Amino acid sequence: MNVNTAHKITQQLLAAGHTLAETDEDADVIIFNTCCVRNTAEQKILSHIALAKQLKQHKPDLKIAVIGCLSAKRKINGVDILLGTDNAMDVVEKLGVAVRQLPAEQGTTAYIDITYGCENYCTYCIVPFVRGKLRIRPRAEILTEFDQVKDTAKDIYLLGQNVNAYPDFPKLLEELAQKDGDFTLHFLSAHPKDFALETIKVMAKYPKIAHDVHLPMQCGCDKILKLMNRKYTVADYLEKIRLLREYMPDIHITTDIICGFPGETDEDFAETVRIVQQIKFSAAYIFPYSNRSGTAADKMPNQVPFRVRKARATKLVELMRELA
Ligand code: SF4
Structure with a gap:
């Protein structure tokens, strides 16, 4: 964004x-x-x-x-x-410059915002406080912007903190995938709790939609997912992965993982390692947990020492390197 x-x-x-x-x-x-x-x-x-x-x-x-x-x-x-x-x-x-309507660029990647803000309040995340509550961009604006770029852009990304929060996202995706033009359609980011089977079916049906999905898992342990307020379980997440692979055997799945969230024990972290080994992501963005003041997690008990967070992240990065 x-x-x-x-x-x-x-x-x-x-x-x-x-x-x-x-x-x-x-x-x-x-x-x-x-x-x-x-x-x-x-x-x-x-x-x-x-x-x-x-x-x-x-x-x-x-x-x-x-x-x-x-x-x-x-x-x-x-x-x-x-x-x-x-x-x-x-x-x-x-800065004293008049804003103008610019022509679409040739051969580039185009990004189109479809939602702004987020109100999921994952307990580690500052986004709802700095980007505000969820706002849906009017459909007409999205379609107009899409039509401006579809004939020149090679890759078009629909953007939102949680694109699946867009009302009837599969329908929007389907409508755009049916348009003329030599483009590939992507979307970023998806929240596992809102990732509908209908979206998977639309992805599988239309060749213009890329078979790649970024599905932030954050952690492979139910106890920590609950503390994170992610509103899905490891089993729910694994089911989404199973469906994605069933409908699109060539799918590339990437993820985000936070290591050392407050309360995460060695055993909890071992569960995440096991799930990462099981899923075999194409890539993962792995970070030690970062305290953000104003968030609920910042005030949680059992904060993990920073060196432990870092050691866990390093271990997971090494594992991902081997698996990739
Ligand atoms: S992690 Fe994503 S879904 Fe959760 S509050 Fe932040 S932006 Fe929203």
């Missing part, structure tokens, strides 16, 4: 005659499009912003804009423009 926003802002500024600066020192404007899903991302962006502010002391005309999650979460002093995720695109107008 952030890549998509950054790309659109860049295209608008380039169309208005601006150019990309080679270095920060050469820039008249520095735009930080931020993500604060993990603490390390937040700390990194804050140090980059601090460097830009130092630069501004020698170059007072330099404009600094901070947009995205981090600006929704905290006040950042000493910058010129501060915009949250909902109005991040307004940065273009705030």
Whole structure:
């Protein structure tokens, strides 16, 4: 989503005659499009912003804009423009550039937002607090944007924190997959609890839909899934995998896994290892649990020491390497 926003802002500024600066020192404007899903991302962006502010002391005309999650979460002093995720695109107008309708690009990947925000409140996740409650993008807007890109884009991604929360998502997918054009349709991300059999059937039926799915498992232990408020069990998850493979034997399944969530014991982690061995994902994004203040998990008892979280993540990464 952030890549998509950054790309659109860049295209608008380039169309208005601006150019990309080679270095920060050469820039008249520095735009930080931020993500604060993990603490390390937040700390990194804050140090980059601090460097830009130092630069501004020698170059007072330099404009600094901070947009995205981090600006929704905290006040950042000493910058010129501060915009949250909902109005991040307004940065273009705030820089004095008129927003225009741009032609679709050739041979690229196109991203189309279908939902914004999320209200699942997984206990580790800051997204509902920084991106707000679930909002559904009007169908007409999605169709118009799709028609603009379908003849030129090779890969079209439907985006949302939880695309399956889109009302009757299989129907939307089916409608788009029937359109003319030499494109492949993807969607990101899916929540296992809302991933319907109907979606699997539509994926299997239409050749324009890629046989790849990112289905964040987060953990392979029921006790921890409950603490995470994921609203599915390991058995539910395994059933989705079984159905995906039954309908599409060539499916590529990728996932996200958090290691060392509060309360996770060695035995709980061993269950995740066992499930990962069983499922054999095509790829997995594995992270040590990251505390985010304001989330329920941050206040949970039995926080796992950071070195243990890291050791577990390293072990799982090594296992994934072998399996892949
Ligand atoms: S579904 Fe995804 S975005 Fe929503 S709260 Fe859970 S982890 Fe965060």
